[in-house]
Each structure stands twice: as C-alpha cells, then as structure tokens.
Amino acid sequence: MKVISGYLKGKRLIFPEGRGRKLRPTKDLVREAIFDTLRGWIESKRVLDLFAGTGALGIEAVSHGAQEVFFVESDRDAVNSIRKNIEYLNISDICTVKKGKAEKVIETLENEKFDLIIADPPYDYPGNKILHILQSIAGLKVAGDEGIIVFEHGDRDKLPEVEGLAVYKEKTYGKSMVSYLKAVKNEKDSDLPGQF
Numbered sequence: 001m002k003v004i005s006g007y008l009k010g011k012r013l014i015f016p017e018g019r020g021r022k023l024r025p026t027k028d029l030v031r032e033a034i035f036d037t038l039r040g041w042i043e044s045k046r047v048l049d050l051f052a053g054t055g056a057l058g059i060e061a062v063s064h065g066a067q068e069v070f071f072v073e074s075d076r077d078a079v080n081s082i083r084k085n086i087e088y089l090n091i092s093d094i095c096t097v098k099k100g101k102a103e104k105v106i107e108t109l110e111n112e113k114f115d116l117i118i119a120d121p122p123y124d125y126p127g128n129k130i131l132h133i134l135q136s137i138a139g140l141k142v143a144g145d146e147g148i149i150v151f152e153h154g155d156r157d158k159l160p161e162v163e164g165l166a167v168y169k170e171k172t173y174g175k176s177m178v179s180y181l182k183a184v185k186n187e188k189d190s191d192l193p194g195q196f
Helices: 028-038 056-063 076-088 102-108 127-140
Strands: 046-050 068-073 095-099 116-119 148-154 165-173 176-183
Touching: 028 056, 028 148, 028 165, 028 176, 046 056, 046 102, 056 068, 056 076, 056 116, 068 076, 068 102, 076 095, 102 127, 127 148, 127 165
Parallel strands: 046 068, 046 116, 068 095, 116 148
Antiparallel strands: 148 176, 165 176
C-alpha cells in the first residue's frame, strides 16, 4: 500500500501482518476520490481519523498539507503500524495516535475541534455505535462550525439521521459509499457547502 497523492506520493506504508481479513483498507480509488474532493481545502486543517486502520487516510491528509492529524484505532497491531508509518515518514511531530474504540474516544474530545473528521468503520460495525459516534460529533461540536465529516460505509447502508448534521454529498464506488456531512444549526440551514 502506498500514499496516493500529495507530497508523500508513492511512499510505501506498513500493513499489519496477519490482519488482512480483519482490516479493510480504504481502496485506492476511494482514497483518491476523497482527497481530490478535498484538495486545496485541507491545507492547514486539523484532522481526526476514526477507525484509522493502517493510517492511510490520515497520512493522505498530511500529504495534502493538513496541519495536524489525530488517529484513533482499537487494534494493537494496527496502532503499532500507524506509529511506524508516521515515524518512517518523519511526520510524528504533527501526528497523535490514540488506541481505543472510536465511540469511546470521541466522548473524550469535547474540548477539541477538528476541521475534518474521517471515519471508515468496518461495514459490519453496529449501527447503534455509528449513531452514537455521529451524535457525539454533533453534540460535542467536535467538528466545529465549519467542520466536515467524511464517512465511508456500505452502499446499501444509509447513515442514521442525526439532529445537527446533514449529508450534503454522497458518492458510490462499487460497494462503497462516501457520505459528506456538515453541521447545521437549524432546519432552514439548507445552504450546505458548495465548495465540493
């Protein structure tokens, strides 16, 4: 697996050995599409990478000029791989890695604000936990007023509706769907971002 684009393009990433069936890295096509969408905007932004897995999405954000990336991953071997990757790429000074379940870690971030939150949970991740994560993002205002949430999920699985968040764009790539969400203050707040 390699970094797709940006200044780290072509750099090879470590993948946890023996975890091929457990981890489902975001496909190159999907990664490329997400960062084509965010190109330019992501520079100097703070990024939260939930369900970080190999760290590929967060590292891609760094490659596109993100100021800081906070990785959250529950699997020990994957956490070790993320740490090795950011050390190898010499980006440890702008990266933080937290071991823990996304739905638990998100509850501890009420004093943090991120411009971009990326979430790529396993497709069989329980819907009630995804709902909890989205409710926590909205309730704690982790994404801030101008923050964007990019959520990858199965094309047949709709994200639960959460008060305070609205989907403004969806793209399907085979069996994967990427939903882009934004915080909204009220139902009249229908003028969602046009920059993407």
